[in-house]
Amino acid sequence: MADPYKPRAPFAPWDRRQLPGLFDVEETARRVGNYKWAEMKLFEALGGWVATVPELDVKMRLGTHCYHHAWHAELWHKRLPELREMNPDRLTQPANDAMVEFVAALTEPEAPELTIEKLVGVYRVYIPHFISAYTFHMNNTSEITDAPTIRTLKLALQDEFEDWRDGEMMLQSLIETPEEVDRAAAHQAKLEKLILAAGGIAGPGSIGGN
Amino acid sequence: MRKFFPVDSLARDSRFNQITMKQSQADPRSSLIAQEEKRPKTNRLQPSRPDASDAARSLMHGIFVGEIQALEGAGRTCHDFETGTEAPFALKLDMARQAWDEARHVEISVKLSEWMGTEIGQYAENTVLFEAACSTDPVLRLAGVNRALEGLAIDVFTTMKEFGDIAGDPFLEFCEDWMLADEVTHVKMGSDWLRRITENDPERRKKALEFQSVVDKIFSFGGTRSDSQESPIGLARRFRELAGFSDDEVEDIADVSLRALEERKAFARQAQAEAVEQFSAS
Numbered sequence: 001m002a003d004p005y006k007p008r009a010p011f012a013p014w015d016r017r018q019l020p021g022l023f024d025v026e027e028t029a030r031r032v033g034n035y036k037w038a039e040m041k042l043f044e045a046l047g048g049w050v051a052t053v054p055e056l057d058v059k060m061r062l063g064t065h066c067y068h069h070a071w072h073a074e075l076w077h078k079r080l081p082e083l084r085e086m087n088p089d090r091l092t093q094p095a096n097d098a099m100v101e102f103v104a105a106l107t108e109p110e111a112p113e114l115t116i117e118k119l120v121g122v123y124r125v126y127i128p129h130f131i132s133a134y135t136f137h138m139n140n141t142s143e144i145t146d147a148p149t150i151r152t153l154k155l156a157l158q159d160e161f162e163d164w165r166d167g168e169m170m171l172q173s174l175i176e177t178p179e180e181v182d183r184a185a186a187h188q189a190k191l192e193k194l195i196l197a198a199g200g201i202a203g204p205g206s207i208g209g210n
Numbered sequence: 211m212r213k214f215f216p217v218d219s220l221a222r223d224s225r226f227n228q229i230t231m232k233q234s235q236a237d238p239r240s241s242l243i244a245q246e247e248k249r250p251k252t253n254r255l256q257p258s259r260p261d262a263s264d265a266a267r268s269l270m271h272g273i274f275v276g277e278i279q280a281l282e283g284a285g286r287t288c289h290d291f292e293t294g295t296e297a298p299f300a301l302k303l304d305m306a307r308q309a310w311d312e313a314r315h316v317e318i319s320v321k322l323s324e325w326m327g328t329e330i331g332q333y334a335e336n337t338v339l340f341e342a343a344c345s346t347d348p349v350l351r352l353a354g355v356n357r358a359l360e361g362l363a364i365d366v367f368t369t370m371k372e373f374g375d376i377a378g379d380p381f382l383e384f385c386e387d388w389m390l391a392d393e394v395t396h397v398k399m400g401s402d403w404l405r406r407i408t409e410n411d412p413e414r415r416k417k418a419l420e421f422q423s424v425v426d427k428i429f430s431f432g433g434t435r436s437d438s439q440e441s442p443i444g445l446a447r448r449f450r451e452l453a454g455f456s457d458d459e460v461e462d463i464a465d466v467s468l469r470a471l472e473e474r475k476a477f478a479r480q481a482q483a484e485a486v487e488q489f490s491a492s
Contacts, residue, residue: 040293043306048211048289050309051282051340054221056316056330063281063313066288070306077299089294110211112221 021142033091123167283343356400433471
């Protein structure tokens with residue numbers, strides 16, 4: 001057996017984590033508050049839409065995904081006090097007014113004939129933006145000081161990727177004509193323009209560059 | 211998307227046929243009366259009943275559509291109320307969790323229905339369950355859906371689990387037991403939130419409990435669920451205790467269910483008499 005008292009490096013040779021990160025505590029809390037608000041809006045929309053879609057398989061998936069995003073919101077809610085925000089509601093805010101406008105447009109479709117629009121908004125626009133914002137955050141925050149946020153980002157991303165795949169497969173199975181391709185693309189373009197104006201889930205700089 | 215979604219707008223594919231509670235109870239093929247005239251020892255859903263297979267399939271289809279409506283109701287509670295001002299964040303998280311559970315129950319009941327030889331839409335869908343989820347007060351919704359409706363689900367799943375056990379169907383028994391575990395959680399969720407939100411508001415609590423009582427009576431399906439052996443579904447007292455019902459509350463539900471059974475029998479007799487009269491006149 002190896003000598004247990006032999007000095008070892010505190011970081012094993014395979015552990016390449018680094019201290020520096022792009023975000024301080026305050027900026028991290030701001031982003032986490034934006035994430036929580038955005039996840040809340042998503043789970044509320046998914047829950048509300050369940051009764052409005054006639055397709056049974058879609059109805060069940062929306063119910064399942066509703067919980068995934070509620071759980072993400074809960075994880076972010078619990079992270080906020082750890083980032084010195086003792087009143088989580090104060091930072092549970094949209095990144096800006098354009099983000100509010102985006103969510104209003106996203107949740108507008110209600111009629112049972114509009115399942116394609118509902119799914120396009122969530123799975124071709126909103127969730128891809130969660131994936132990009134979470135990935136940027138995960139890859140740029142301090143791997144040591146902000147490990148709890150990274151853990152939550154990884155858990156959330158796992159759901160986001162799987163939900164995106166579910167949603168994209170549902171969409172591909174629902175889109176049967178060239179006209180429906182156009183419908184989906186037009187709605188996607190409309191929403192993309194709105195979230196572009198918002199700068200992403202956490203506003204300008206959601207994926208860096210600003 | 212609007213707040214508060216009307217029951218007549220529930221989205222369904224072409225296989226589903228929706229009916230109201232009144233239409234359901236006016237059905238002259240009422241099994242309770244037919245059985246009563248033959249003076250049977252029990253109407254409980256048991257494999258020894260001559261119509262056991264069809265009754266079990268019908269009940270499973272009822273569970274299936276009930277789970278869809280429970281899923282829709284939990285989803286709507288996530289959407290219909292503003293977080294903080296109208297409903298606590300944690301309550302909405304519980305409702306999202308319930309939506310996932312109900313989605314799984316739909317999946318389970320679809321597969322069980324297929325296992326039992328039933329097709330989707332083979333029986334009518336009574337939409338009374340979703341009606342209880344249309345209240346504009348989240349506390350009333352929790353009382354009506356989580357305590358009354360999910361309480362009924364505890365009784366139904368217990369009966370189906372026993373049916374699976376006696377019939378030698380471990381597949382059915384296994385699935386019902388899992389769903390029963392979820393339902394006890396949902397009822398407890400409703401009991402806990404009712405107490406927490408109305409802790410300093412006795413008037414609101416009273417109103418919620420009255421609403422629950424009304425829903426309990428409606429959900430007794432005219433005596434389909436009661437302690438009486440005339441009812442196909444029994445009252446699962448032990449699991450209701452686990453779900454947070456007090457002894458007094460269980461006794462109240464037992465009384466309401468028995469009254470509903472008597473009213474249903476009277477109503478069905480009258481409907482049958484009217485049908486005979488109309489047939490004779492024609």
